[in-house]
Amino acid sequence: MRFALVDGILTSPSSGLTGVCRACGNPVFARCGPIRAHHWTHRGERVCDSWHEPRTQWHYAWQDRFPKPWQEFIRYAPSGEKHIADVHTGHGFTIEFQYSYLKLEERLAREAFHGNLAWVVSGGRLTRDLPRFLEGLASFQPVWQEGVYVTPFPERAFPRNWLDCSAPVFFDFANAPKLSDASSLVAQPLWCLLPKRVFGKAVVLRIPRNTLVRWAHERDQLLPTQTIMTQVARALVMIERARQAEIVRLRSIEIGRQQRRVWRPRTKRRRFRRY
Numbered sequence: 429m430r431f432a433l434v435d436g437i438l439t440s441p442s443s444g445l446t447g448v449c450r451a452c453g454n455p456v457f458a459r460c461g462p463i464r465a466h467h468w469t470h471r472g473e474r475v476c477d478s479w480h481e482p483r484t485q486w487h488y489a490w491q492d493r494f495p496k497p498w499q500e501f502i503r504y505a506p507s508g509e510k511h512i513a514d515v516h517t518g519h520g521f522t523i524e525f526q527y528s529y530l531k532l533e534e535r536l537a538r539e540a541f542h543g544n545l546a547w548v549v550s551g552g553r554l555t556r557d558l559p560r561f562l563e564g565l566a567s568f569q570p571v572w573q574e575g576v577y578v579t580p581f582p583e584r585a586f587p588r589n590w591l592d593c594s595a596p597v598f599f600d601f602a603n604a605p606k607l608s609d610a611s612s613l614v615a616q617p618l619w620c621l622l623p624k625r626v627f628g629k630a631v632v633l634r635i636p637r638n639t640l641v642r643w644a645h646e647r648d649q650l651l652p653t654q655t656i657m658t659q660v661a662r663a664l665v666m667i668e669r670a671r672q673a674e675i676v677r678l679r680s681i682e683i684g685r686q687q688r689r690v691w692r693p694r695t696k697r698r699r700f701r702r703y
């Protein structure tokens with residue numbers, strides 16, 4: 429974990445320091461080695477959250493963009509079950525940062541536990557993550573406004589285990605190996621896959637990373653998902669109507685051409701004169 433209580437104050441790990449775990453009240457020890465991000469650890473193998481995972485610098489860089497009291501926020505269910513949220517905002521929603529692979533059962537359990545949740549998933553875990561997204565991008569159709577897309581093939585762009593979440597999933601490709609200038613450009617913003625589908629199509633938003641942080645400070649819910657889905661559905665209906673109208677227009681032009689061909693008076697055949 430990132431913070432422990434030292435003399436009652438939230439403190440980052442520092443070599444040789446001992447603190448108290450906020451979740452269980454047991455002593456924790458600072459681990460400040462050269463490889464893993466500096467952290468506090470319990471004695472032996474003990475972890476006080478069954479969902480605990482080793483944290484990376486990627487986690488910490490994201491958490492640092494939020495106030496300290498929001499980070500590693502301990503949440504309790506009425507049953508007494510408790511888990512440590514990566515970030516739980518003052519407005520009452522949770523952001524979980526996920527770098528490593530997550531089993532389906534645990535993903536579902538975390539979504540059910542936190543309720544008002546957004547995932548931020550590292551798109552740099554596997555070397556194929558960014559190339560696959562670049563390929564999948566070809567199927568994105570812009571709708572309604574700048575940065576809003578639909579795709580009938582979300583599985584071509586995103587890892588399969590994140591396709592059917594009940595919470596929005598923000599993919600962060602910033603730490604993925606870049607293959608070209610185009611891939612660097614694509615990796616600058618976050619790409620958010622919304623839950624549910626509109627007319628069988630997935631909705632994807634392109635969002636600057638600072639915007640996510642700003643919204644977390646300002647909003648009760650990170651994204652008004654239902655409103656966005658309704659607006660996308662309306663936009664798709666209008667696009668389809670415009671497409672149908674265009675088909676009718678082109679067909680009437682073609683019919684007009686054919687009719688002119690039929691009714692055009694025949695020109696007299698030239699006869700060869702004999703001299």
Ligand SMILES: [Zn+2]
Nearest residue numbers: 449451452476
């Ligand atoms: Zn503990």
